[in-house]
Amino acid sequence: MNPSLEQELLALESPHRFEHRVFRRRPWFAFGAFVLVLVLAGAALPIVLMGGWPGLISGASIYLGFLLWVIIRLRRVPALTHRSLDASVLLFSDRAGEAVAAFDRLALEARDLPRIQAVFVLNRGIAATRTGNAFYARLLFAEALRSGWLTANASTATVYTPLLASSVALSYAVDNDLDQAQRWLTALDGPAGQRALTPLLMLLPTVLVYLKRNEPARALNELDEYWLRLDGALPGTTLRELQVLRAWAEQLEGNDHASRRLLDGVRVRREQLEWLTRTWPEFERFVADVCDGFPFADRSQDRVQP
Numbered sequence: 001m002n003p004s005l006e007q008e009l010l011a012l013e014s015p016h017r018f019e020h021r022v023f024r025r026r027p028w029f030a031f032g033a034f035v036l037v038l039v040l041a042g043a044a045l046p047i048v049l050m051g052g053w054p055g056l057i058s059g060a061s062i063y064l065g066f067l068l069w070v071i072i073r074l075r076r077v078p079a080l081t082h083r084s085l086d087a088s089v090l091l092f093s094d095r096a097g098e099a100v101a102a103f104d105r106l107a108l109e110a111r112d113l114p115r116i117q118a119v120f121v122l123n124r125g126i127a128a129t130r131t132g133n134a135f136y137a138r139l140l141f142a143e144a145l146r147s148g149w150l151t152a153n154a155s156t157a158t159v160y161t162p163l164l165a166s167s168v169a170l171s172y173a174v175d176n177d178l179d180q181a182q183r184w185l186t187a188l189d190g191p192a193g194q195r196a197l198t199p200l201l202m203l204l205p206t207v208l209v210y211l212k213r214n215e216p217a218r219a220l221n222e223l224d225e226y227w228l229r230l231d232g233a234l235p236g237t238t239l240r241e242l243q244v245l246r247a248w249a250e251q252l253e254g255n256d257h258a259s260r261r262l263l264d265g266v267r268v269r270r271e272q273l274e275w276l277t278r279t280w281p282e283f284e285r286f287v288a289d290v291c292d293g294f295p296f297a298d299r300s301q302d303r304v305q306p
């Protein structure tokens with residue numbers, strides 16, 4: 001990923017108290033090594049001082065007690081991960097408020113498990129974007145990136161770097177900072193080829209950028225490329241959002257019949273798209289018409305002149 005973009009993101013600072021701090025990866029390993037040395041020394045001390053079977057039993061008890069503590073901590077990981085999946089379902093089931101609360105709890109409970117806490121903070125940022133707080137989302141993305149856990153090795157970087165880049169791009173697109181959004185959309189271009197592996201992650205922010213720049217034809221071309229692959233690959237909420245955005249693009253291109261066809265059977269409420277419409281008045285009027293059943297009124301006044 002582009003190092004300059006990473007540095008710009010990491011330079012963001014919260015004007016308020018920030019509760020979702022993640023223990024950095026390198027200090028965490030240093031602390032872990034220190035604790036391990038203490039445990040081994042503590043286990044060896046009774047053997048040296050007491051000798052024989054009493055010393056050996058005492059030392060083994062200390063070591064086994066530490067091992068049991070580690071196992072108990074690690075056994076929490078599957079349960080926390082399962083709760084994170086449940087929170088993601090809430091987020092993409094039009095229950096974003098509940099998802100925010102769930103990710104907040106998970107991020108706080110996992111403070112002693114920073115590897116998965118970083119993922120929870122990333123997900124909390126995605127939820128923040130979808131609840132209308134894109135700047136706070138970027139603070140969370142910065143904290144997750146700063147921790148070092150998301151890029152700890154090649155396998156985690158392959159999974160989380162594209163998700164992070166697309167999420168940051170989406171937050172900038174929602175805030176109408178289209179140049180920054182575009183920079184993050186191209187952050188994965190290059191020899192690593194990660195952009196090619198994750199086009200669906202980039203689809204929503206890319207379409208937003210094109211439509212907000214009054215380039216509906218480019219938005220439609222991007223959607224056409226991946227449209228047949230969307231079903232089952234993206235959450236239902238995102239599919240409906242893309243369907244409404246495509247209908248808006250078709251109408252801007254004068255294709256009312258295609259727009260009407262796309263909206264047939266779509267069930268969407270205004271509040272479900274509020275995170276997109278609050279900074280986009282043209283689209284807000286279209287959504288209002290869709291929800292009121294009149295998506296094909298004369299909207300020539302909404303078309304931005306180049």
